[in-house]
């Protein structure tokens with residue numbers, strides 16, 4: 459040990475992972491609450507539930523990305539844009555430690571159907 463290059467990033471990712479896991483647990487708990495089966499479409503409880511389910515999916519995807527980032531960190535390709543093969547802006551990695559694409563490539567990918 460001794461905290462060489464990259465250990466700070468691993469710390470960031472592990473912190474993000476912990477937060478995501480905790481958030482998922484909280485959201486799944488919220489889903490355990492029974493919703494009236496006779497509730498009409500548009501019922502506030504149902505709308506809330508749909509929001510929570512969408513959040514669960516987002517968090518699950520985030521967790522996958524974080525695990526992937528931790529894997530490629532071992533391989534030494536972390537922080538390199540997967541599309542453009544150029545280093546990702548450190549400020550972006552600071553904000554989104556699991557980012558696999560630079561801002562430019564991300565906007566290109568998101569514009570595709």
Ligand SMILES: [Zn+2]
Nearest residue numbers: 539542560563
């Ligand atoms: Zn790129």
